[in-house]
Amino acid sequence: MGVALFLNIVTALLEIELVRMFLSVVAVFTFVAIGGAMFLVLMERKVSAWIQARIGPRHVGPGGVLQTIADTVKILQKEHIVSAQADRFMFSLAPIMVAVAALLSYVVLPWGPGVIVRDLNVGLLYFAAVSSVGVIGILIGGWASNNKYSLYGGLRSAAQMISYEIPLGLALLTVAVLTGTLSTAKIVEAQPYPLLYYPFILVNAFIFITAATAETNRVPFDLPEAESELVAGYFSEYTPMRFAVFQLGEYGALFANSALFVTMFLGGWRGPFDLPLIGAVGSGIIWFLLKSYAIVFFLMWVRWTYPRLRIDQLLNVSWKVLVPLGLVNLLVVSFFVVMGW
Amino acid sequence: MAGEAIAFYILTGMIVTAAAIVVGSKNIVHAGVSLVPVLLGVAGLYVLLRAEFLTVVQILIYVGAITVLLLFVILLTEGATGLRTRQRNEQVPLAAAVAALFLVTLLVALTRTPWALTNQPSAAYNIGAVGTSLFTTYVLVFEVAGLLILASLVGAIVIARKES
Numbered sequence: 194m195g196v197a198l199f200l201n202i203v204t205a206l207l208e209i210e211l212v213r214m215f216l217s218v219v220a221v222f223t224f225v226a227i228g229g230a231m232f233l234v235l236m237e238r239k240v241s242a243w244i245q246a247r248i249g250p251r252h253v254g255p256g257g258v259l260q261t262i263a264d265t266v267k268i269l270q271k272e273h274i275v276s277a278q279a280d281r282f283m284f285s286l287a288p289i290m291v292a293v294a295a296l297l298s299y300v301v302l303p304w305g306p307g308v309i310v311r312d313l314n315v316g317l318l319y320f321a322a323v324s325s326v327g328v329i330g331i332l333i334g335g336w337a338s339n340n341k342y343s344l345y346g347g348l349r350s351a352a353q354m355i356s357y358e359i360p361l362g363l364a365l366l367t368v369a370v371l372t373g374t375l376s377t378a379k380i381v382e383a384q385p386y387p388l389l390y391y392p393f394i395l396v397n398a399f400i401f402i403t404a405a406t407a408e409t410n411r412v413p414f415d416l417p418e419a420e421s422e423l424v425a426g427y428f429s430e431y432t433p434m435r436f437a438v439f440q441l442g443e444y445g446a447l448f449a450n451s452a453l454f455v456t457m458f459l460g461g462w463r464g465p466f467d468l469p470l471i472g473a474v475g476s477g478i479i480w481f482l483l484k485s486y487a488i489v490f491f492l493m494w495v496r497w498t499y500p501r502l503r504i505d506q507l508l509n510v511s512w513k514v515l516v517p518l519g520l521v522n523l524l525v526v527s528f529f530v531v532m533g534w
Numbered sequence: 535m536a537g538e539a540i541a542f543y544i545l546t547g548m549i550v551t552a553a554a555i556v557v558g559s560k561n562i563v564h565a566g567v568s569l570v571p572v573l574l575g576v577a578g579l580y581v582l583l584r585a586e587f588l589t590v591v592q593i594l595i596y597v598g599a600i601t602v603l604l605l606f607v608i609l610l611t612e613g614a615t616g617l618r619t620r621q622r623n624e625q626v627p628l629a630a631a632v633a634a635l636f637l638v639t640l641l642v643a644l645t646r647t648p649w650a651l652t653n654q655p656s657a658a659y660n661i662g663a664v665g666t667s668l669f670t671t672y673v674l675v676f677e678v679a680g681l682l683i684l685a686s687l688v689g690a691i692v693i694a695r696k697e698s
Binding site: 319323326332333336348 | 563564567570586587589590591593594597598599601602603605606609660661
C-alpha cells in the first residue's frame with residue numbers, strides 16, 4: 194500500500210514540467226561533475242603519463258583511480274582569495290558563466306534512443322549558441338583579475354573563439370544540409386549517410402574537430418591559457434574552488450563537443466549490436482559513452498603530442514584554411530543534396 | 535497561462551534592470567557585460583512566443599558574437615581599468631526631448647493598434663518556413679541586407695589595410 198502510494202506520488206510529480214526540468218538539471222550536472230570533470234582530469238593525467246612514459250597518479254586507491262576525489266576534497270577546504278584590486282563581483286561571476294554555458298549544451302545531446310533532455314528543433318544551432326556564451330565568462334574573468342597576463346589570456350580567447358566559430362558553424366551547417374534537420378536526435382536517425390558523401394563528411398569531421406579543439410582552448414590551440422607564457426592566462430588569479438569551476442566548464446565542454454562529434458559523424462547511440470541484459474536504451478547509452486570517451490581520448494592524444502601554435506598561425510589556420518574548405522565543402526554537399534544523389 | 539505571465543514579468547524585470555545598468559554604470563566593462571542579461575532576456579521573450587529559431591539566433595549573434603566583440607574592443611582600448619570619467623555631456627535636454635517624443639509615439643501606437651487576440655497558441659514554425667519566406671516574399675530585403683553587410687566588410691578592410 195505504502196509503496197503504491199509512493200509510486201503514485203512519484204508519477205504525479207514527474208508529470209510536472211518544473212520537476213522534470215529540475216531532475217534533468219541534477220542528472221546532467223552530476224554527470225558533468227563526475228563523468229566530465231573528475232573522471233576526465235584523472236584520464237588526462239593517466240593519458241599524459243602514458244604518452245610521456247610515466248606512471249601518473251598511483252597512491253590514492255587502486256592504481257590511483259581515487260586521486261581526483263582526494264583532490265576535490267582538498268580543493269573544497271582551501272581558502273578563497275580575491276586579489277585587492279580585482280572586481281569582486283565579476284571575478285566570482287566569470288567561472289559560473291563558463292560552467293553554465295558548458296552545462297547548457299548538454300540539453301540537446303542524444304544519450305540513447307529517446308534519452309535526451311529536450312529534442313529541440315534547432316538543436317545544432319542551440320549547441321553553437323550556448324557554447325559561444327562561455328567566452329564572455331573567460332573575457333570578464335581575465336579582466337576582473339586585474340592582471341595583465343589574465344587580460345591577455347581573455348583577449349586571445351575572444352579572438353580565437355570568434356575566429357573558430359565560423360568553421361564550426363559551417364561544419365554544423367553542412368551536417369544540417371545533409372540530414373535536412375537541426376534536431377540532434379533526428380541526425381542520429383539519418384545515419385548511416387549515403388556512401389557517396391563520405392569523402393565530404395570526412396573533410397567536415399576534420400573541420401569540426403579542429404574548430405571544436407580551438408573552442409575548448411586545448412593544445413595545439415591553448416593560447417588563452419598557455420602556462421609557459423601567460424602563467425595560465427585568464428584563471429591565474431583564481432584560487433582552488435573557482436579554478437575548479439573553470440575546469441568543470443572546460444572539461445564539460447570537451448566532453449560535450451566529443452559527444453556532438455559522435456552524434457554527427459559516428460552514428461550517436463547506434464552500436465554494432467545490442468548488449469545483453471540492459472535492453473536497447475541501455476546499450477545505446479553505453480555505446481554513446483564509449484564512442485564519446487574514445488573521441489575524448491583522441492583529443493588528449495593530440496594535446497600531449499603536438500606543440501602550441503603561434504597566434505598568427507592559429508588565426509591563419511581558421512581564416513585561410515578551415516573557412517574556405519568549409520565553404521567549398523558546404524557548396525558541394527548542397528549541390529549533391531539538391532541533385533538528389 | 536499564469537506561468538507564462540510570471541515568466542514574462544521576471545524576464546521583463548531582468549531586461550529593464552540590466553538595461554538601466556548598461557546606460558547608467560560608470561564602469562564601461564560593467565555596462566558591456568550587463569548587455570548579456572538584456573539580450574538573454576529578450577531571447578527568453580522569444581521562447582515565450584515559441585520562436586525557437588529566433589531565440590537561438592539571438593543568443594548566437596547578439597550574446598555570443600556582438601557582445602564578445604564589444605567587450606573585446608573595450609578591453610583593448612580601455613586596458614584594465616574600464617573606468618570612464620565622463621558619463622554625461624551637455625545634450626541632456628535634447629536627449630530628454632527625443633526620449634519623451636519617442637515614448638509618446640510608442641504609447642500612441644500601442645493604444646491605437648487593434649491587437650488580434652486569440653486563445654490559440656501560435657503555430658509551431660520551422661526553419662524551412664523561415665528560409666522559404668526569406669527567399670520568396672522577402673528576397674529583396676534579404677539581398678539588400680546581404681549587400682549592406684558586404685559593403686561594410688569591404689569598408690572595414692579598406693580602412694584597416696595600410697596603403698603601400
